[in-house]
Amino acid sequence: MSFITTSENIHCKLCTKGNILCKGCQTTFSNNHFQRLQQELGVQLDDLSNICNSLHNPLLSSTTNNNKQQTNLIEKIDQWEEETKQKITLVAIEARQKVEQNINEILDKRNKDIGLISDEIREIEYITISTLKLDIEIKKEINWLSMIKVVETKVNLNQLETMKPRTIIDFQSNGKWNILGCSNKTFLQYISGLNQLHFYNDNGDNDEPIHWSINEHIKDICWSSHLNQYILLTPTQLYTMNNREINQSHPIPSQSESKLLSCTCSNQTLLLSYDSGQYE
Structure with missing residues (x-):
């Protein structure tokens, strides 16, 4: 609280003796009344400080709770991320196994088909060679006489x-x-x-x-x-x-x-x- 001493003919409202001007309320007080005003303002300031403290503690507690909630939320997000990665990995492994199984089935079928075709070709070659041998033998057995x-x-x-x-x-x-x-x-x-x-x-x-x-x-x-x-x-x-x-x-x-x-x-x-x- 600021005050000034004035030499003007202005006196305290309460006792008409003082000449101390309060810059806050622009009121003139005597020395005694000015000290009393200081005490009252000090009490009010203490009350205001208590009120601020009473408001600050809940806010601080709320902020702490919010931080805990944020931490819990981040932990849940991290857990969700890890679980999702595991699920994606399992799905990828299963999909890869199915693709490999399909490829192996296709290759097995193709190998079986190729084997059947090879068997048919060998059978045709055997029949052709046997026919040629028979034809040659018949020609050798021609009775020229x-x-x-x-x-x-x-x-x-x-x-x-x-x-x-x-x-x-x-x-x-x-x-x-x-x-x-x-x-x-x-x-x-x-x-x-x-x-x-x-x-x-x-x-x-x-x-x-x-x-x-x-x-x-x-x-x-x-x-x-x-x-x-x-x-x-x-x-x-x-x-x-x-x-x-x-x-x-x-x-x-x-x-x-x-x-x-x-x-x-x-x-x-x-x-x-x-x-x-x-x-x-």
């Missing part, structure tokens, strides 16, 4: 009609003699001096020559529709040829030393001619 007959016939050349050829094949023999044979779709030429075989298709196109490595020269060539192969005749042997591959020889039994000259086929019959003698 039953196909060989000697037939004497006469042909009137005047009755033959001349037809215009569909395809003309021009080939060079290089001054060597040639043996020719043909099927419905191919034409086979043998050049003796060069020991070469040439294949021609129905358009007259020539493939790479095939080297004839047999010691005997080819005497004649004919096509067997029954065997679906060319028959190559040497003086003492018969060879079959298909798809540019020369197969094993088939010796022809003979009671004399006569050499084979020519051959021709008709269905399942093979006709051969000799330079002398007769073959039955």
Whole structure:
């Protein structure tokens, strides 16, 4: 509380003697009354301080409680976060296991399907190989003697009609003699001096020559529709040829030393001619 002493003619309201001015209430007091005012104001200030303390304690307690509640709330949030993480981890593990299980089931099914397909392929290969072996064995068991007959016939050349050829094949023999044979779709030429075989298709196109490595020269060539192969005749042997591959020889039994000259086929019959003698 502030006060000033004034020399003006202003006196205390209570005793009209004082000259102390209170700056707070702008009232003039005497010295005694001013001290009493101080005491009263001190009492009021103490009461006000008590009131403030009484208000501060609940506020402080409330703040403490709020802090505890906030702490509890944060702890609950942390607990919720941890529980959520655990649940997410469990869900992720379960989802991963299901995906791996589905992948394994798909792979197992695919492996089983591949195994079945492989078994079918092996079975088909086995059947194919068995069929090829059977076909080869049947061809090996062909009774060539039953196909060989000697037939004497006469042909009137005047009755033959001349037809215009569909395809003309021009080939060079290089001054060597040639043996020719043909099927419905191919034409086979043998050049003796060069020991070469040439294949021609129905358009007259020539493939790479095939080297004839047999010691005997080819005497004649004919096509067997029954065997679906060319028959190559040497003086003492018969060879079959298909798809540019020369197969094993088939010796022809003979009671004399006569050499084979020519051959021709008709269905399942093979006709051969000799330079002398007769073959039955």
